[in-house]
Amino acid sequence: MQDKYSENSDPIEDLFRKGFDSHKESPPEEVWENIAAFLDATKKGAGSEGTFLTRHWGKMLSCLGLFSSVVLWLMLTSKEEVQPLPVDNEKKRDTSFAAPSLPVMVKGEEASKSKEKKGAVTVKAKGAKTKIMDSVFTENQLKKEEEKPIIIPSPTPESDKNVQEQVKEEEPSNLYDQMKKEKKESKQLFIEKKK
């Protein structure tokens, strides 16, 4: 700070400096009342309750927990809704639930395809079923499908070959055993007849 009265050259500065130097004035009582009220409020706030966060942290935490549990429950229920509907409602069901990358086969299509490939009905039909199961069909429907007897059409030489080849590919060891057994049985029968 500058020395107050070192440069008193300016008459206006001098006038105001001297005029205010000894100036004192008592403020109205309201001012102290307001200050005292404020001090009371801060004393209470600091002593017992603290800030809003510290006062309500328990409630806030419980609210947060409740909210997170509700969100979790909603997420779980939404996942359940995506699962396939029961069989009764299957006719009304929309195929939009099917995964877009997988092929969606309708019953009619399956039938036409099976007709086209007569020889490979049993094996191909199973494969087709699994694909459909993955995409659209429900478990109940699959059970029904499995319960249905698989009708093998009258064998033709071509179809026999195809069937034999595919059976060989899929279950070679079982067929071989069966053939062995059959041969053994036929040999035994032949021996018994001779006897």
Next chain:
Amino acid sequence: MNEHVAIISKALENDRHSQKEIYDLLAPKLYAVCLRYAKNRMEAQDFLQDAFVKIFSKLAEFKQEGSFEGWARRIAVNVILDDFRKRKLLEYSLEYKENGNQIKDHGVNVVDKLSHEDLLTMISKLPEGKRVVFNLFVVEGYSHREIAEMLGVAEGTSKSQLGRAKEALAEMLLLLNKNAG
């Protein structure tokens, strides 16, 4: 050691009686300070209230080395300046050509007849920027460098604001002289 140590230490323990003692000791002087910076008495009372709230909240920071009254006075002035800054009232016109002779020539003949109230009325008519610089330099005794630091302006701005304030006050005094004569 400071003569107010006992009162201050009790006031720090939220003793209301000691706080009132401090208020009674400082309030008349600080109210005079607030009146010089304020536009009217209501504003001055608001400044005083804010100043005391700050003083009591920062009482623990008083190191009891210098004058307690000086420390409280600085807090009051800073509270007032903060308020002006918040309300963006401190605007400074840059154009000013120092013309000391004109100020000196204007009649200061009415000086002896002017009361505190008259001086306060004259000062309150100044724009906030000029009023603040005039008070800080002339009454509080801060240098232009200190004022520039406090207000965040150039030293030249402080000088120009003081010059303009004095010019305006001189014009007011001239008018008073004319009316008196």
